[in-house]
Amino acid sequence: MPRLTAVLTAVLLLAACGESEPTQQPSVVDDLGRQVVAGGTPQRLVSLAPGTTEMLFAAGLGDRLVGVTDADDYPEAVSGIARIQALPLNHEAVVALQPDLVFASDQINDPRDAEALSAVGIPTYFVSVQSIPDLPRGIRALGARFGSADAANAYADSLERTLAELDTRREEFGDTLSTIFLIGDETLFSFGPESYVHDMIAIAGGRSLTADLDTEAPILSEEFVLAAAPDVILTAFDPDPARLLALHPAWSTVPAIRNGRVHMIPADEVLRAGPRIVAGTRSMSEAIQRRSRSR
Known part of the structure; x- marks a missing residue:
């Protein structure tokens, strides 16, 4: 019996050694801390947000894009890439492009879209830009994770140099001017807490008056702006002081209106969570500091 037991044990051990373990697919961690099975180095990429597209180009991954949204218009190289409807997402169009990996923005895209794509075997990597430091960090991470580290690091270095100059x-x-950013002139959309726009304003020499609001995407009242009395109003539209006063007559006493410190910042340099928000920060810096010297 002992001899038979030994033989059986040996056979079982040999059989176990012969069994191949399941191959584990390589994975990366996205900006939301999700494990994303990327299947090696993905070559066919789809972006579901314009700012994310710009991040991918900055990281040296633009030549792998096979699909972008119908709102993408920058950089110029996107003109030759297939377009898909992102809001709401056309899942069939994404699947038809046969991507290895889809990139999404945590600020724009619906997590349920990622779940739907995952169900058909297409992984989604979320990019998150909640603060200015997230930009160079995110670009470096994309390059390191997907095989374009040299290009990504070079671009991130250039952004950090610009930010250091602005700082x-x-x-x-040597001054800090109270500032409000308005996205509309009739309905006064602005930015609530945890927005990179507050970082932009701070680096530019301002103090955002909406940073402490409880609402993520606040609609400001006329009375709020009047009581806040901002030194500077920044807008994503062409500011017409006469129109602003016609819409909001009480604002005639607001310092920014009274002193001609209402300035437009190109919308895409603010609203798209990508590398161009550094250019937007420079535009804010020039507006806030130039105008304030005339006080």
Whole structure:
């Protein structure tokens, strides 16, 4: 019996050694901390948000894009890439492009779309830009995870140099002006807490008056702006002081209106969570600091 037991044990051990373990697919962690099975180095990429598209180009991954949204218009190289409807997402169009990996924005895209794509074997990687430091960090991460580290690091370095220059300008400026950013002039949309726009304003030499609001995407009242009395109003539309006063007559006493410190910042340099928000920060810096010197 002992001999038979030994033989059976040996046979079982040999059989176990011969069994192949399931192959584990390589995975990466996205900006939301999700494990994403990327299947090696993905070559066919789809982006579901314009700012995310710009992040991918900055990271040296633009030549792998096979699909972008119908709202994408930057950089110029997107003109030759297939378009898909992202809001609401056309799942069939994404599947037809046979992507290895889809990139989405946590600010724009619906997590349920990622679940639907996952159900048909297409993974989704979420990109998150909640603050200015997230930009170079996110670009470096994309390059490191998907095989374009040199290009990504070079671009991130250039962004950090620009931000350092703007920070120096702010220190030399030596003032902090109360600032409100408006997305509309009739319905006064603005930015609530945890928005990178507050970082932009701070680096530019301002203090955002909506940073402490409880609402993620606040609609400001006329009375709020009047009581806040901002030194500077920044807008995503062409500011017409006469129109603003016609819409909001009580604002005639608001310092920004009274002193001609209402300035447009190109919408895409603010509303798209991508590398161009550094250019938007420069535009804010020039507007806030130039106008304030005339006080």
